[in-house]
Amino acid sequence: MQNQNSGHHSSHDSSKNLELGVNIDHIATLRQARGTSYPDLLEAAFLVEKAGAQAITIHLREDRRHIQDADVYAIRKQIKGRMNLELAATDEMVNIACEVLPEDACVVPEKREELTTEGGLDVIGQFDRIQKATKQLSSQNIRVSLFIEPNIEHIKRVTDIGAPIIELHTGSYANAQGDDQLRELEIIQQASEYADAQGIQVNAGHGLDYSNTTAIAKIPQICELNIGHSIISRAVFIGIEDATRQMLEIMKQARL
Numbered sequence: 001m002q003n004q005n006s007g008h009h010s011s012h013d014s015s016k017n018l019e020l021g022v023n024i025d026h027i028a029t030l031r032q033a034r035g036t037s038y039p040d041l042l043e044a045a046f047l048v049e050k051a052g053a054q055a056i057t058i059h060l061r062e063d064r065r066h067i068q069d070a071d072v073y074a075i076r077k078q079i080k081g082r083m084n085l086e087l088a089a090t091d092e093m094v095n096i097a098c099e100v101l102p103e104d105a106c107v108v109p110e111k112r113e114e115l116t117t118e119g120g121l122d123v124i125g126q127f128d129r130i131q132k133a134t135k136q137l138s139s140q141n142i143r144v145s146l147f148i149e150p151n152i153e154h155i156k157r158v159t160d161i162g163a164p165i166i167e168l169h170t171g172s173y174a175n176a177q178g179d180d181q182l183r184e185l186e187i188i189q190q191a192s193e194y195a196d197a198q199g200i201q202v203n204a205g206h207g208l209d210y211s212n213t214t215a216i217a218k219i220p221q222i223c224e225l226n227i228g229h230s231i232i233s234r235a236v237f238i239g240i241e242d243a244t245r246q247m248l249e250i251m252k253q254a255r256l
Helices: 025-034 041-050 069-078 091-100 127-139 152-161 171-175 178-197 213-217 229-238 240-254
Strands: 019-023 055-059 082-087 104-107 143-148 165-169 201-205 222-227
Touching: 019 082, 019 201, 019 229, 019 240, 025 041, 025 055, 025 229, 041 055, 041 069, 041 240, 055 069, 055 222, 069 082, 069 091, 082 091, 091 127, 104 127, 127 143, 127 152, 143 152, 152 178, 165 178, 165 222, 171 178, 178 201, 178 213, 213 222, 213 240, 222 229, 229 240
Parallel strands: 019 055, 019 222, 055 082, 082 104, 104 143, 143 165, 165 201, 201 222
Antiparallel strands: none
């Protein structure tokens, strides 16, 4: 089982507590579009925490298309809750993380040309590189999660890599409709049960919005959801605090 004294619930009492990490990358996207100093990421992080989110998630991409290095250091200093830093398993990114010391680091695949992260890590093909990154991050007491497809074979490799947490890629579920979506949901449920039984903490995210999150939030083994684009999109109309609160309410209702 994961470390019980880390202040985190174990995977088995998660029926009470489903945590939310709000990804604020697209606040930075808006800022970078004009190269202005606004919208201010620190203000966004402050409001998201005020609304009750447990973590601030940011992805420092190799091409620096939204989050910049200075953002990572500033947010780390200012936030009260957890920082979840998404990064590629490269020496540059792992070294930055080991300097910043976020509570959590989520290793994600990254291709320059993609619009957003398009799938899970290849934990089989990239095993050595991901294991090396996991060891280095873990040596600095950073909790490592691996962003993977809900695939049993991949989950088996996570144990060998030594990461205590996985984040299941929910993109295929989010993009599917009708019966296809139900099938994708079942795959996520089975993967969650399997990982939980191995003592791996299960998180999930990607493409989750105000209409499709409930079914994922109902899966009792899942401890945390990381959601960005849909919350930031809603925030344009109702503000980021209310957008965050609405998502937290959906998650809370799903666990009743």
